[in-house]
Amino acid sequence: MSISRRHLMGVGAFALLPALGPEAWAQAKDRLVIGMSLEPPVLDPTKNAAAAIRSIACPSIFESLGRIDRNGEIKPGLAESWKISEDGKEYVFKLRSGVKFHDGEALDAAVVKFSVDRLFAADSTVPAKSLYTDIEKVEAVDPTTVKVTLKSPNSYLLYNLSLGDAGIMHPKSAATNDKKPVGTGPFAFKERKEGDSIAIERFAGYRDLGDIKLKTIVFKVVKDPSAQVSALLAGDVDTFPGFQAPELVDRLKKDNRFAVVVGTTEGEVIMATNNGKKPFDNLKVRQAMAHALNRAELIDAESGFGTPIGSHFPPHNKAYIDLTKTYPFDIAKGKALLAEAGYPNGFEATLKLPPVGYAQRAGEVLVSQLGKIGIKVSITQLQWPQWLSEVFKEKNYDLTVVAHTEANDLDRYARDGYYWNYDSATFKARWREVVAATDFTKRDELLKDCQRIIARDAVNGFLYQLAKIGVWKKELAGMWENDPSPSADFSGVHWK
Amino acid sequence: MLDFLSRRLAAALVTLVLATVVVFAVVEVLPGDPALVMLGTDARPDTLAAVRAQYGFDQPLTVRYLHWIGGLLSFDLGNSHAYGTSVARLIGDRLAVTLPLGALALSWALLVAIPLGVFAAWTHGTAGDWGVMGFTQIGISIPNFWFGIVLVLAFAVTWRIFPAGGFPGWRQDPAGSIYALVLPALSLSLGEIAILTRVTRSAMLDTLREDYVRTARAKGAPESTVLFRHALRNALIPVTTVAGLIAGFLIAGAVIIESVFRLPGVGQLVYDSINNRDLIVIKNVVILFTILVLVVNLLVDLAYVVLDPRPRVAS
Numbered sequence: 001m002s003i004s005r006r007h008l009m010g011v012g013a014f015a016l017l018p019a020l021g022p023e024a025w026a027q028a029k030d031r032l033v034i035g036m037s038l039e040p041p042v043l044d045p046t047k048n049a050a051a052a053i054r055s056i057a058c059p060s061i062f063e064s065l066g067r068i069d070r071n072g073e074i075k076p077g078l079a080e081s082w083k084i085s086e087d088g089k090e091y092v093f094k095l096r097s098g099v100k101f102h103d104g105e106a107l108d109a110a111v112v113k114f115s116v117d118r119l120f121a122a123d124s125t126v127p128a129k130s131l132y133t134d135i136e137k138v139e140a141v142d143p144t145t146v147k148v149t150l151k152s153p154n155s156y157l158l159y160n161l162s163l164g165d166a167g168i169m170h171p172k173s174a175a176t177n178d179k180k181p182v183g184t185g186p187f188a189f190k191e192r193k194e195g196d197s198i199a200i201e202r203f204a205g206y207r208d209l210g211d212i213k214l215k216t217i218v219f220k221v222v223k224d225p226s227a228q229v230s231a232l233l234a235g236d237v238d239t240f241p242g243f244q245a246p247e248l249v250d251r252l253k254k255d256n257r258f259a260v261v262v263g264t265t266e267g268e269v270i271m272a273t274n275n276g277k278k279p280f281d282n283l284k285v286r287q288a289m290a291h292a293l294n295r296a297e298l299i300d301a302e303s304g305f306g307t308p309i310g311s312h313f314p315p316h317n318k319a320y321i322d323l324t325k326t327y328p329f330d331i332a333k334g335k336a337l338l339a340e341a342g343y344p345n346g347f348e349a350t351l352k353l354p355p356v357g358y359a360q361r362a363g364e365v366l367v368s369q370l371g372k373i374g375i376k377v378s379i380t381q382l383q384w385p386q387w388l389s390e391v392f393k394e395k396n397y398d399l400t401v402v403a404h405t406e407a408n409d410l411d412r413y414a415r416d417g418y419y420w421n422y423d424s425a426t427f428k429a430r431w432r433e434v435v436a437a438t439d440f441t442k443r444d445e446l447l448k449d450c451q452r453i454i455a456r457d458a459v460n461g462f463l464y465q466l467a468k469i470g471v472w473k474k475e476l477a478g479m480w481e482n483d484p485s486p487s488a489d490f491s492g493v494h495w496k
Numbered sequence: 497m498l499d500f501l502s503r504r505l506a507a508a509l510v511t512l513v514l515a516t517v518v519v520f521a522v523v524e525v526l527p528g529d530p531a532l533v534m535l536g537t538d539a540r541p542d543t544l545a546a547v548r549a550q551y552g553f554d555q556p557l558t559v560r561y562l563h564w565i566g567g568l569l570s571f572d573l574g575n576s577h578a579y580g581t582s583v584a585r586l587i588g589d590r591l592a593v594t595l596p597l598g599a600l601a602l603s604w605a606l607l608v609a610i611p612l613g614v615f616a617a618w619t620h621g622t623a624g625d626w627g628v629m630g631f632t633q634i635g636i637s638i639p640n641f642w643f644g645i646v647l648v649l650a651f652a653v654t655w656r657i658f659p660a661g662g663f664p665g666w667r668q669d670p671a672g673s674i675y676a677l678v679l680p681a682l683s684l685s686l687g688e689i690a691i692l693t694r695v696t697r698s699a700m701l702d703t704l705r706e707d708y709v710r711t712a713r714a715k716g717a718p719e720s721t722v723l724f725r726h727a728l729r730n731a732l733i734p735v736t737t738v739a740g741l742i743a744g745f746l747i748a749g750a751v752i753i754e755s756v757f758r759l760p761g762v763g764q765l766v767y768d769s770i771n772n773r774d775l776i777v778i779k780n781v782v783i784l785f786t787i788l789v790l791v792v793n794l795l796v797d798l799a800y801v802v803l804d805p806r807p808r809v810a811s
Contacts, residue, residue, distance in 0.1 A: 039768065041534070041578035041579055041580075041772055041774075042578070042579065042580050047534070047580075048534050048535070048536075048578075049534065049535050049536025049537070049538065049539070050536070123546065124543065125535070125543045125546045125547050125550070126543070127534070127535040127536050127538060127539055127543070128538055129538075129539075129540055129543050130538055130539075130540050131538070178580040179579075179580050179581060193589075193665065193760060194579055194581070194586060194589065194760065194765075195589075195590065195760030195761075195764050195765060195768065196662065196663060196758070196760040220662065220758070221758070222661070222758050223755060223758075224755045224756055224758075226645055226756070227648075227660075227661055227755070227756055227757070227758055230645070230648045230649065230652060230653055230660040230661065231660055231661060231662075231758070233653045233660070234648075234652045234653050234656070234659065234660035234661075236659065236660050236661065236662055383528065383770070383771065384528075384533070384771055385526075385527070385528025385529070385530075385532070385533045385771065385772075385773045386527045386528050388528065388529065388532045388533060388537070389527055389528045389529050389532060390527065392532075392537060393529065393532060406538075
């Protein structure tokens with residue numbers, strides 16, 4: 001009797017398995033299910049700017065000449081080595097030989113030339129085109145040698161050519177990469193269910209499979225933060241490498257199945273300020289606002305995740321200097337500066353917020369902090385496309401909160417007509433030196449100077465560096481702790 | 497009867513044509529530049545202009561309207577700007593999730609609400625009635641997304657009977673797909689059950705007071721015949737009207753429920769398309785839903801004719 005009952009129960013449990021769907025097998029040794037809070041539109045990084053594309057496809061599907069490693073350093077990618085001329089205007093890349101695309105096509109210098117030409121061509125519609133317009137020409141010297149000549153030296157070129165934006169594509173598949181991406185990376189595109197998931201599979205023809213332990217990776221889109229938690233708890237998803245709801249982290253920390261790993265990102269959260277609009281064109285007003293900022297309180301609103309910043313620069317970068325004390329938190333000083341600027345009773349301003357968690361949380365705190373020096377701030381909520389048009393393009397705003405997540409993005413302060421309307425000849429001159437620098441030690445010194453200039457000018461409210469909150473099952477090893485660039489490098493990731 | 501139906505059909509067509517104009521106008525005035533959404537904050541003005549030209553965003557409004565209508569008439573919905581895939585396939589895939597979800601929720605609501613409403617009316621003024629009314633009060637007050645989260649915590653996280661979300665796909669796993677829709681349909685139907693129960697109850701109370709019901713009872717008809725054959729049939733007219741309206745609400749409610757349960761349905765598609773400013777998808781989905789609501793309304797009209805002969809006689 002007892003045997004038959006146990007037997008029956010066994011059958012019952014087995015019968016349930018297929019009904020639970022493929023999720024039930026998520027813990028198989030070589031399959032990883034990654035949760036994503038944003039769905040990429042297309043899968044081609046040269047067609048759309050969405051960071052989610054890079055977090056799925058680069059360099060897992062599309063590899064670039066260099067590869068940015070987990071410490072943010074440039075390592076060989078499809079180019080096994082390179083030489084840069086003394087004047088910084090000529091880059092000669094030696095390509096790896098025997099590299100194959102997922103469809104069997106071979107990689108050679110002509111393919112690389114085709115790919116890089118697309119980035120800066122006159123009719124190019126690549127989102128990151130502006131990163132590559134210093135390139136004058138690309139030549140295929142021989143099948144494994146590519147020479148890139150610049151109009152003027154650009155110390156960031158190698159980094160930019162290592163980004164997913166510069167993924168190497170084959171002329172035969174370039175047009176269809178948006179739906180069916182074909183690259184040279186360790187994983188080949190398998191299938192996509194729009195609105196649900198994207199699956200990639202280990203590419204048997206990859207040149208070095210030793211480090212590729214996973215066979216299948218499924219990226220599952222889970223937008224709602226509480227649905228993210230239940231997906232993890234129910235075992236439908238193995239990891240959220242970038243968990244977006246800091247207020248729910250405690251719930252996951254209590255569960256000993258998961259590791260919660262806090263790392264760094266390149267995202268500076270700033271209260272962007274329209275320097276071209278009264279009264280924000282007045283340095284004293286911006287200084288007053290800087291004195292009103294209490295960064296500890298802002299980070300509290302992020303449940304303690306984040307590192308204070310005093311300029312537009314990530315604290316983990318070796319060229320970083322701490323400028324959080326440039327205008328220390330001091331309400332009396334802030335009020336006095338406002339009075340000096342001619343606003344003894346403060347003024348009214350609007351804060352236009354994009355629909356992202358950190359901006360929503362910081363927005364409420366900023367209203368109260370600026371209120372203490374007499375600035376009456378009212379919040380306007382915008383959808384992301386509205387924010388892009390109204391705030392970013394038309395510059396029709398007073399204040400906004402946004403994270404600038406690109407690496408090396410100080411150059412925005414040197415751009416004409418950028419949305420915060422900052423125009424400083426001193427900064428522009430210093431930035432030109434940064435770009436032209438061929439000596440990286442000297443470049444770091446120049447970068448420190450750049451940080452000081454914008455901190456002193458209180459261009460924006462510099463709030464904090466966004467943290468990367470990674471949540472994954474404890475048996476999973478090799479995941480990236482930090483996020484030096486949005487990327488999908490799974491070499492070394494494995495189940496213990 | 498034919499005349500009645502053809503008048504309804506003509507009215508539906510006029511509504512549809514007006515709807516295309518309104519939908520087009522509303523979608524086109526949405527603030528936000530689709531090209532900017534695609535290319536992001538580093539885009540140069542020349543690349544933005546090139547992308548606008550590539551997708552025809554720079555064409556005059558009338559040209560774009562006629563192009564869209566032409567496409568609709570020839571069943572060519574075009575390609576999504578964001579996904580790069582065919583809009584028809586995109587919508588088709590999503591309808592395969594949302595329609596069963598809505599149908600499940602609606603049939604659930606009808607199956608539970610009508611007997612419950614009849615029971616409440618029959619036990620009018622007693623504990624049974626109060627119990628049902630108390631339940632409906634709670635059902636109306638609870639937001640369905642919250643109920644959904646509670647269901648997930650109970651049935652997926654704690655007891656692991658149902659998946660926490662996701663949708664395996666009809667072809668890959670039909671049983672699992674039905675399974676995946678159970679909790680979402682439950683949470684979607686709660687509020688509708690409450691509303692339908694109340695409507696059924698009050699309609700039943702009205703008809704139970706009618707003379708013909710007293711006559712039926714006086715003739716000695718069994719209570720079940722009185723309740724279901726005489727009273728309920730007439731009470732079903734307002735219930736049908738409300739059920740038709742609820743079908744529209746279910747579609748709106750699906751946007752949130754699909755997000756809680758990670759279902760790749762039409763609601764999520766609309767939400768994403770609005771955020772991506774994927775105008776061509778928004779336009780086509782909204783028109784499709786307009787057609788759907790018009791069809792449901794036609795069916796409701798048809799149901800009146802079946803339930804109640806008076807519109808037939810009047811025409």
